[in-house]
Amino acid sequence: MKLLNFNENNVQKLGVKTDRGVVDVAAAAERYSAEETPVTVHGVIEGGKEAVAAVQGLVDQVLADSAASDLLLEEDKLNWAPSVTNPDKIICVGLNYRKHAEETNAPIPKYPILFNKFSNTLTAHGHDVALPKSTNEVDYEAELVIVIGKKTKYVSKEEALDYVFGYSAVNDLSARDLQLRTPQWMLGKICDDFSPLGPYLVTADEVGDANNLEIKCTVNGEVRQHSNTSDMIFNISEIVSYISQHLTLSPGDVILTGTPEGVVLGYPEDKRVYLKDGDVVTIEIEKLGSITNRLVAEV
Template sequence: MKLLTFVKQGVTSLGVKTEKGVLDVAEAAKEAGACVPDSVMSVIEEGVSALGAISDLVASTSASSAAWLRESDLEFGPCVTDPKKMICVGLNYRKHAEETNAPIPEFPILFNKFQNTLTAHGRDIAIPRVTNKLDYEAELVIVIGKKAKYVSKEDALDHVFGYCCVNDLSARDLQMRTPQWMLGKIGDDFSPLGPYLVTADEVGDPNRLNIKSTVNGEVRQQSNTSDMIFACDEIVSYISQHLTLEPGDVILTGTPEGVVLGYPPEKQIYLKPGDVVTIEIEKLGSLTNRFVGE
């Protein structure tokens, strides 16, 4: 199932992308007199039972219902609206480590972002005036669906609700100012998330997905999640040894080669106002944002 959020009368609402269009879940439930979760966080929390109720609602809503919307008319919200934790993995693709002349890490390199970084597909993103080196990073996101503590690698993916795209924006001049990377990662709207949250059953193996980014239509990154140093099951298991993962937590799993930082200095052209960046991951859709001056 492909879940999404959209803005309706100033409030974030839950939608489901289908072959018939996008179903406004709250509107369809109202028409049917049904009781179903009305937010993406509720669906993640309730899991299988919530997905079953929504699936039944999709099947029973007539084609003539006003609950069916055109995706092109929607203002998207982040596909995960209220994660308690945003955990990121750095240098997790072999070729990306090589292009930046970094050693292959022995353990996952972890850092965090905050909710101020969340934004959505189709939104403009302001380049902060404090950076001259804003870089794109196409990444696969793991969305946790079940509480996870001390889980094994073999059981780790059973705790995953689904996956989505993110552009892990990075202000390189701020990131490299100190040994800690956080400053370069926490700018407002530095984590556009979406367009869809795709359930794990529909994705299958998360480490066999094509991933790419384009800037103004030019392909900059083109790889596959199989190039990860630490696979998705390893990442979830490793993090769960150190803290408790909760439903709705998101894990950004690292970016492949092709970022601006990996180019020779004379060829490094960072994002500027007017640039349009699209992150595309197989089965998960395309996430597009335009950059503007602050």
């Protein structure tokens, strides 16, 4: 199932992508008196397989009802919201692709390098991202996102995937001059709207093996990153298990899993051209769709 969020009349709503359009879950639940069906993305995540089944049943009702065309929305007319709207934690893994570590002349990590972002960084497909006044070196990073489905701590690598609800795509925008000002990377990662997330939250069963997905970034139509998640140093099970040894993971937590080679920082200094006003960046991951944002100068 492909879940998504959109804004309508200043209200954030849940949708489900189908071949005939996006089902407005709240409107459908009201039409068919499905009071027990969750109508928010976090309600579905927390409800697990039973919640997903309930939403799927509602979607099937809409598609079978010839009088329900008003419950099917056109994607290109949506005002998108992040695919996960209110995560308790945003945890990031740095230098997690071998070729990316090599292009930046960094040693291959022995343990996952972790840092964090905050909810102010979240934005959605189709929304402009302001280039902060405090930096001149904003870089793109195409990344796979893990979304946790069940509360867990000390989970083994063998059982870790049982706690994954699904996956999304993100652009882990990074202000390199701020990131590398000190040994701690956080400052370069936490600017407003620096985590465009979406367009969909795709359930794990639909994705299958997320350790083998094509991943791509384009800037103004030019391919800058093109790799596969199989190049990750630490795979999904290892990442979830490792983080859970140190803190409790909760439903709706998101984990950014690192970026492949091709970032601006990986070029020789005299060939680095960072993102500028008007640039359009698209992150595309196999089975997860593509998320596009335009960069604009902050005023």
